[in-house]
Amino acid sequence: MPHQSKRQFITRLAVASAFVAMGGMSLPAWADAPAAPARLANVMILATGGTIAGSGATSTTTVGYTAATVGVQQLIDAVPELKKVAHVSGEQVVQIASENMNNETWLTLAKRVNVLLARSDVDGIVITHGTDTLEETAYFLDLVVKSHKPVVLVGAMRPSTAISADGPINLYNAVLLAASPEAVGKGVMVTLNDQIQAAREVTKTNTSTLDSFKTPELGMLGYIQGSRPFFYRQSTRKNTADTEFDISNLTSLPQVDIVYGYANMNPLALDAFVAAGAKGIVHAGVGDGSLATKVVPSLKAARAKGVVIVRASRVGQGILARNGEANDDALDFVAADTLNAQKARILLMLALTKTADTKEIQRMFYTY
Numbered sequence: 055m056p057h058q059s060k061r062q063f064i065t066r067l068a069v070a071s072a073f074v075a076m077g078g079m080s081l082p083a084w085a086d087a088p089a090a091p092a093r094l095a096n097v098m099i100l101a102t103g104g105t106i107a108g109s110g111a112t113s114t115t116t117v118g119y120t121a122a123t124v125g126v127q128q129l130i131d132a133v134p135e136l137k138k139v140a141h142v143s144g145e146q147v148v149q150i151a152s153e154n155m156n157n158e159t160w161l162t163l164a165k166r167v168n169v170l171l172a173r174s175d176v177d178g179i180v181i182t183h184g185t186d187t188l189e190e191t192a193y194f195l196d197l198v199v200k201s202h203k204p205v206v207l208v209g210a211m212r213p214s215t216a217i218s219a220d221g222p223i224n225l226y227n228a229v230l231l232a233a234s235p236e237a238v239g240k241g242v243m244v245t246l247n248d249q250i251q252a253a254r255e256v257t258k259t260n261t262s263t264l265d266s267f268k269t270p271e272l273g274m275l276g277y278i279q280g281s282r283p284f285f286y287r288q289s290t291r292k293n294t295a296d297t298e299f300d301i302s303n304l305t306s307l308p309q310v311d312i313v314y315g316y317a318n319m320n321p322l323a324l325d326a327f328v329a330a331g332a333k334g335i336v337h338a339g340v341g342d343g344s345l346a347t348k349v350v351p352s353l354k355a356a357r358a359k360g361v362v363i364v365r366a367s368r369v370g371q372g373i374l375a376r377n378g379e380a381n382d383d384a385l386d387f388v389a390a391d392t393l394n395a396q397k398a399r400i401l402l403m404l405a406l407t408k409t410a411d412t413k414e415i416q417r418m419f420y421t422y
């Protein structure tokens with residue numbers, strides 16, 4: 055980073071951090087600071103890049119900036135308040151914009167998380183991440199992390215150099231959440247904008263606003279206010295140490311691709327994925343996962359070759375009804391339940407590491 059913008063970045067973060075500290079002063083005494091624990095928790099910050107580590111040309115650049123330019127130690131140093139809530143140390147796992155996240159990096163990250171959480175001197179983990187695929191990494195980890203200790207993914211909608219950058223407060227909240235005893239056993243969590251969301255259900259809903267991360271209909275887990283997490287609900291689906299998935303010996307994941315439904319849909323993309331060796335296809339259909347008549351022969355041919363077909367919906371909310379818009383029993387397809395297509399892809403990849411039996415895979419979609 056050029057010297058000038060680096061200085062700008064530090065200044066911005068320092069200003070934003072000062073806001074964090076000042077904000078507490080007007081709060082009631084109980085909310086002014088984190089309750090003094092017997093000992094400070096040890097929280098590891100694993101950095102992967104994204105806008106939270108991004109920088110722009112000017113302080114008003116909130117689009118068209120460069121993601122993944124600031125290193126983990128700079129992120130930590132820019133929020134001195136972290137020291138009040140935990141002993142933090144950082145590791146740079148990768149430095150990428152999250153549109154470049156891939157299966158191999160997920161495996162590397164998950165293995166590192168599992169090694170760290172197995173240590174008695176690590177109480178929780180924060181992962182800094184680009185927001186574009188943050189929900190996918192969160193759900194992948196929710197299915198493969200073998201610990202009930204808190205794992206929190208955090209990102210930012212504005213680059214670190216912007217006026218009112220959201221990265222510093224989001225990072226502060228993430229660390230205090232990962233350090234918090236209330237966060238134990240809640241599955242992998244996501245925090246931005248003072249809210250706590252569950253990995254399985256959260257999704258990015260807006261290209262650029264600070265309140266982009268939401269859990270439509272089912273609702274967030276809770277809030278962070280006055281340096282404390284407040285939980286109100288919990289997902290009923292199994293996660294982390296209670297799943298059947300084990301990635302410790304995996305070096306790759308089965309190829310699973312997504313085809314998107316639309317009016318005038320043709321089967322070209324689906325046929326190409328199957329020809330390229332896809333082991334699974336998630337069909338993000340219109341409405342309740344409806345299948346265009348023109349695409350059905352390709353779906354059937356893929357299934358006949360052993361490719362597992364999961365019906366999801368492009369709608370973004372609601373249960374995908376098994377045997378609703380298509381006869382899944384007759385077609386031997388799997389229904390995605392409430393998972394969006396990008397998360398259904400993750401569960402299908404992990405399911406395929408265990409079995410190709412569609413009844414078993416359907417059970418997993420109703421379990422996780």
Ligand code: ASP
Pocket residue numbers: 103104105106121150151152153183184185186187209210211
């Ligand atoms: N493209 C960026 C990323 O996902 C956007 C962000 O982080 O908000 O890395």
